[in-house]
Amino acid sequence: MKLRAKYAAVTLLLAGLTAGIGTVPSAQADTSGKPAWCTGHANVSILGTSADTGYGTTGYPAGRELPAPTPYGWTTKFTNDLHSEWGTKVDNRAHNGAMASDFLPGGRWSDTTSATADMAGSQPDLVVIDLGGNEFLIQKDPAQFAADFAKVIDNVRAARPDATILLSIYAELKWAKTPSSPATQTHTWSEYAAKIHSTAVDKGVALVDLRQYIPPAASATLPSPSPWLSDNMHLNDAGNLAEYGAYWGWASSIASIC
Incomplete structure (x- = not known):
């Protein structure tokens, strides 16, 4: 990417974050006009799937479904780097097999259905949402x-109107028939x-x-080693390190230029 294009991308990202905050109620919004992640780093929440629990990486317990x-x-x-840099607490509500509907009323697990409501208490400055892979696997509409x-x-914003929200498009996994x-x-x-x-565009959030x-x-x-497990659905140690680079690069760079 050319340098001019990189500057343009950063400008658009910050504009999108600010636009998202501009829609929140003034009673609870950050009066500085900056994204919440620019003004505080106390709490982060993660809503995700097995891509975000550690599944497929060395040391993940067999049969476990939670982070x-x-x-x-x-x-x-x-989590470790956020805590080291700012003392941040991370609430990871990822669950193996989770879909977006599991984070709504009627979802399959209490740890997911309560995730957004609990943000009213934790007030996360940054919320990472990494969903969609399991909908793809079951071919949900x-x-x-x-x-x-x-x-x-919408539920995240109801709990913390000025939260900085970061969405993720997962790497292109390969579909295979499952039960x-x-x-x-x-x-x-x-x-x-x-x-x-x-x-992300409609809601004015980062991606x-x-x-x-x-x-x-x-x-x-x-590449060798491959970043994928043999199931072609989950990322291995190498793939997770690439993921880490993407998320930490975003979080740390945005915080440094606010």
Whole structure:
């Protein structure tokens, strides 16, 4: 990317963050006019899937469904660096198999359904939302995913109106039939990615696209070692380190220029 394009991208990102804050009620909004992540680093929340629990990385306990600290899990390294830099507390509500609907009333697990409501107490400055992969695997209607996804963001803002929200498009995993998926693939990952991107634009929030960091699982020219597990759905230690670089690079660089 040319230097001029990089400056333009940063300008657009900050404009998007500020635009998102401009829509919140004045009674609870940050009066400085800056994104919450610019003015405080006390708490961070993560809403995600097995991509965010440490699953697939060295040391992740067999049979576990919730986050676990592993040497190379991106959320572990992210959490440790946030705490080291600012003393930040991280509430990771990721759950293996989670979909956007699981973070709404009627979701399958109490730790996910209570996640956004609990933000009224924790008041996270930054909320990372990494969803969509499991909807792709079961081939859920992308339009329904988009509606659920948007509602999750609305609920985050209801709990913390001026929170800085960072959405993620996961690296391009490869679809395969699972016990909960249909017999054939109808929708591509790019369809769900497009919904995440359009939601980021519509809601005026930030976005990290991991497809820019990690090659598709189906690529014929994967690096060695590959960043993917053999299931082509989850990232291994190397892939998680790339994820960490994307998230930490975003969080630390934005904080440094606010």
